[in-house]
Structures are given as structure tokens and as C-alpha cells.
Amino acid sequence: MDRPFIFINSAMSADGKISTWQRKQVRISGAIDFDRVDRLRCGSDAIMVGIGTVLADDPSLTVKSVQRKIERKEKGFDENPVRVIIDSQARTPIDADIFKKGEGRRIVVVSSSAPSENVKALRRKAMVIIAGESRVDLPDAMEQLYLLGINRLMVEGGATLNWAMLSSGLVDEIYTFVGNVIIGGQVAPTLVDGEGFKDTSTLPLELISAEKIEQGILLKWKVLNFQ
Ligand SMILES: NC(=O)c1ccc[n+]([C@@H]2O[C@H](COP(=O)([O-])OP(=O)(O)OC[C@H]3O[C@@H](n4cnc5c(N)ncnc54)[C@H](O)[C@@H]3O)[C@@H](O)[C@H]2O)c1
Numbered sequence: 001m002d003r004p005f006i007f008i009n010s011a012m013s014a015d016g017k018i019s020t021w022q023r024k025q026v027r028i029s030g031a032i033d034f035d036r037v038d039r040l041r042c043g044s045d046a047i048m049v050g051i052g053t054v055l056a057d058d059p060s061l062t063v064k065s066v067q068r069k070i071e072r073k074e075k076g077f078d079e080n081p082v083r084v085i086i087d088s089q090a091r092t093p094i095d096a097d098i099f100k101k102g103e104g105r106r107i108v109v110v111s112s113s114a115p116s117e118n119v120k121a122l123r124r125k126a127m128v129i130i131a132g133e134s135r136v137d138l139p140d141a142m143e144q145l146y147l148l149g150i151n152r153l154m155v156e157g158g159a160t161l162n163w164a165m166l167s168s169g170l171v172d173e174i175y176t177f178v179g180n181v182i183i184g185g186q187v188a189p190t191l192v193d194g195e196g197f198k199d200t201s202t203l204p205l206e207l208i209s210a211e212k213i214e215q216g217i218l219l220k221w222k223v224l225n226f227q
């Protein structure tokens with residue numbers, strides 16, 4: 001199956017949480033890390049999140065640096081990478097910041113069981129593609145994105161989508177900034193949630209690099225997917 005090169009980028013606390021138990025974002029990293037994320041966004045063809053992240057954070061997923069936006073334009077790209085939402089039931093609010101902020105294409109991936117009126121409303125804001133019946137079929141979705149010209153895809157969470165992508169063997173690399181805060185909370189989302197592996201299986205990783213940035217550490221992992 002042809003698919004893009006796919007990497008996850010996330011910021012997590014020293015105890016592995018990516019938000020509070022009320023699903024609120026807190027400052028985990030500083031300005032240097034936000035700039036690193038901006039550089040990654042700028043160099044990607046698309047940035048993808050799950051509907052849970054859209055509903056919790058309402059992110060815009062735009063490139064923030066004016067200089068980088070100019071560079072993208074000079075290379076003939078849109079100012080922002082394509083913004084992709086994985087949203088089985090087409091629940092994305094039509095006034096979401098992803099639609100309101102910044103120029104560039106948006107794609108919402110829904111399943112064939114998504115309510116048709118929601119899909120119709122979203123089509124006015126974005127390209128809607130269908131993959132899967134009750135839930136988005138991620139391998140199918142990744143192939144469709146690849147056929148639309150997306151070669152490098154950045155996944156910005158959340159916890160459930162990270163699990164679904166990793167457990168489907170769809171992730172090549174993971175970049176996590178581990179910040180100098182403890183968030184705590186049994187139900188606070190972690191880097192990877194979902195149902196977890198059923199037995200004692202684990203997904204092996206290979207460490208690419210570990211770099212101290214401000215008071216935290218950036219870990220880069222290569223995913224050694226099962227063959
Ligand atoms: N710190 C960070 O870097 C960071 C980044 C992004 C999100 N977050 C946090 O993550 C939390 C949101 O994570 P989440 O797990 O609730 O939502 P999510 O963003 O992972 O979205 C998950 C949802 O996607 C939908 N979906 C559709 N098809 C799917 C499939 N095949 N597999 C799995 N899901 C599928 C389902 O409705 C599912 O509930 C928020 O609290 C947010 O603040 C943190």
C-alpha cells in the first residue's frame with residue numbers, strides 16, 4: 001500500500017500526559033519547542049488531528065512564522081499545509097478555527113455512516129473524503145491522502161488517533177518533547193491511549209536522538225513496525 005511518510009509530534013509532561021484530565025492544554029514546552037513545531041509544520045504537506053483534539057483544543061494548525069509562510073509561497077505551496085481531520089461521524093463544528101484561520105486546503109475524512117447533513121455542511125468548508133463504514137479506515141485514508149499528493153504527513157494527536165495510527169503500522173517516526181511539569185490524573189490523555197495491545201506485545205522503537213531543549217528533552221524515535 002502506498003502511503004505518505006508519517007510522523008507523530010507531541011508535547012508531553014514528565015509523567016507522560018498530553019493534557020489535563022479535563023482535556024485542557026497546559027504549557028509543557030517553551031518558545032524554542034513551539035518554533036521547532038512550526039518548522040515541522042512548514043516542512044509538511046499536511047497536518048492531521050483527530051476530532052477529539054478539534055473538540056478539545058480548537059487548534060488552527062497554521063504555520064506561525066511570517067518568514068516561513070513567505071518561503072512556502074515562494075516554493076509555490078499554499079501558506080499552510082493541508083489540514084486534515086479524522087472525523088468518522090462528521091462532528092467537526094463548521095466554525096472551527098481550522099476553517100476560520102489561515103489560507104490553504106482542508107480535508108475532513110469521514111466514514112460512510114456519517115450523517116449526510118453534517119457531511120453536506122462540511123463540504124462547504126473542506127474537501128470531504130470517505131474511508132471506512134462505521135469508523136474511519138486509516139490505511140484507506142492514508143492511501144487516499146497519498147493519491148492527493150501528500151507525501152509527508154505530520155500527526156499532531158491526540159491520544160486515541162496516535163494509538164490507532166501506531167497500532168495499524170502507519171507511523172514511521174515519533175517526536176516527543178518531554179517537559180518539566182507533572183500533570184497527573186488517572187484519566188488524563190497520555191501520548192498513546194486507545195485500547196492497548198491485548199497480550200504482552202509491545203511496539204518496538206529505535207532511538208534516533210535525545211536532545212536537551214530548555215528544561216525538557218526532545219526524543220526522536222523510529223518505529224520498528226512489525227512486518
Ligand atoms: N500535547 C500535545 O501535543 C497534544 C496534541 C494534540 C492533542 N492533545 C490532547 O489530546 C486530547 C485529545 O485526544 P483524544 O484521544 O480525545 O482525541 P483524538 O484527537 O485522538 O481523536 C480521537 C477520535 O477520532 C475519531 N476517529 C475516527 N476514526 C478513528 C480511528 N480509525 N481510530 C481512532 N479514532 C478515530 C474518534 O471519534 C476518536 O474518538 C486533548 O485533551 C488534547 O488537548 C495534546
Ligand SMILES: Nc1nc(=O)c(N)c(NC[C@H](O)[C@H](O)[C@H](O)COP(=O)(O)O)[nH]1
Pocket residue numbers: 010011025026027028029030033034037057058059060061062156177
Ligand atoms: N509543542 C507544544 N508544547 C506545549 O506546551 C503544548 N501544550 C503543545 N500542545 C500541542 C497543541 O496541539 C498545541 O496547542 C498546538 O500548537 C495548537 O495549534 P495552533 O497553535 O492552534 O495552531 N505543544
